[in-house]
Amino acid sequence: MLQAHPRTRHIVAGLYDASYSLGQVAASWTVFGIPTLLQLVGAFYILIATFFIPETPRFLLDKGRDEDALNFLVKVSLKCINMWGFVAQIAGTYAVTRFKRRSIIMTVWPALLIVMIGLCVATQQFIASDKKNTHAGIASIACIWLFQGANNMAAPILYSYPAEILPYVVRGRFMGLWTVLYNCYSIYSNYVNSVALASITWRYYIVYIVFIALQLVLAYFFFVETAGYSLEEVAIAFEGETAAVVAVDHELGLDGMSSKERDQVDEKEPSL
Numbered sequence: 001m002l003q004a005h006p007r008t009r010h011i012v013a014g015l016y017d018a019s020y021s022l023g024q025v026a027a028s029w030t031v032f033g034i035p036t037l038l039q040l041v042g043a044f045y046i047l048i049a050t051f052f053i054p055e056t057p058r059f060l061l062d063k064g065r066d067e068d069a070l071n072f073l074v075k076v077s078l079k080c081i082n083m084w085g086f087v088a089q090i091a092g093t094y095a096v097t098r099f100k101r102r103s104i105i106m107t108v109w110p111a112l113l114i115v116m117i118g119l120c121v122a123t124q125q126f127i128a129s130d131k132k133n134t135h136a137g138i139a140s141i142a143c144i145w146l147f148q149g150a151n152n153m154a155a156p157i158l159y160s161y162p163a164e165i166l167p168y169v170v171r172g173r174f175m176g177l178w179t180v181l182y183n184c185y186s187i188y189s190n191y192v193n194s195v196a197l198a199s200i201t202w203r204y205y206i207v208y209i210v211f212i213a214l215q216l217v218l219a220y221f222f223f224v225e226t227a228g229y230s231l232e233e234v235a236i237a238f239e240g241e242t243a244a245v246v247a248v249d250h251e252l253g254l255d256g257m258s259s260k261e262r263d264q265v266d267e268k269e270p271s272l
Contacts, residue, residue, distance in 0.1 A: 011093055084145065085152040092153035100227040101161055102219075108154040109216045112147060116212055119143035120205035127201055158182065164226040164234055 060069035095104065122143060125136035159178075166174050196204040226234050 011097065081145065081148055085148050088149040088152040089155050093156045095153065096156055096160060096227075100225055101157060101164075102223055102225045102227075104154060104157060105219050105223060108150050109212065109219060111150045112154075113209065113212045113216060115143050115147045115150065116205060116209050119147065120202055120209060123202040123205065161223075161226065164229075164231060165224070167235055168231070 054072055055068075057069040057072050060066070060072065092104075119140060122136045122139035126133050126140055129136065131137070162178050163171065163175055193204070196207075
């Protein structure tokens with residue numbers, strides 16, 4: 001990822017993270033029992049697969065199997081949400097080429113905060129009504145979809161932005177550390193969120209509201225814009241003329257060149 005050309009680095013970094021969402025889509029279909037008999041063809045496959053197709057929720061409810069109907073809808077919803085998240089992340093990857101990094105962050109994070117507050121309130125109302133307030137229930141589901149879309153759309157920046165602002169001498173180590181921390185957070189989300197929600201219900205959303213609000217404040221005061229700058233120019237912006245890249249540029253005769261001019265140098269055919 002760090003070896004990518006400056007003009008495509010943010011896209012490569014974003015697609016690298018988006019591959020996790022694609023993996024979630026594939027995993028969700030596998031985990032929930034789609035038969036491995038997909039390799040079979042034609043009528044023979046259909047004949048065998050028919051025995052594994054679940055009954056429709058309408059049929060299950062008619063037979064009094066309410067819990068089975070609910071489980072079926074949960075599985076389908078999870079698959080749809082994962083696919084929605086993947087599509088949003090691909091869109092976010094290419095949005096980085098059109099919009100500035102800071103603009104995306106300062107648009108998405110307030111949206112995440114508002115949606116999370118809405119999810120907290122809607123869930124509280126739904127539970128307070130003994131799950132009879134259908135409007136609050138629908139609002140909760142809508143907030144989940146909106147949050148997933150906005151969160152995944154901003155996800156590519158979580159990889160491209162650190163790679164852009166870290167100095168060369170520590171970039172590889174810190175990106176490795178960031179990947180470990182990001183995966184630890186994913187493990188936490190997968191295993192702790194469900195337990196916490198079952199224990200304290202809507203109150204757990206307050207934790208995320210505070211967390212997102214803190215991120216927004218830090219981003220507003222400390223995040224700098226890196227769009228349109230090469231890694232070398234970002235290094236000079238942070239480290240000044242003492243940056244190691246200044247000496248390298250001088251040796252290569254690239255002093256004072258813009259990102260566009262550097263790209264033109266990179267694209268030139270080597271002389272024979």
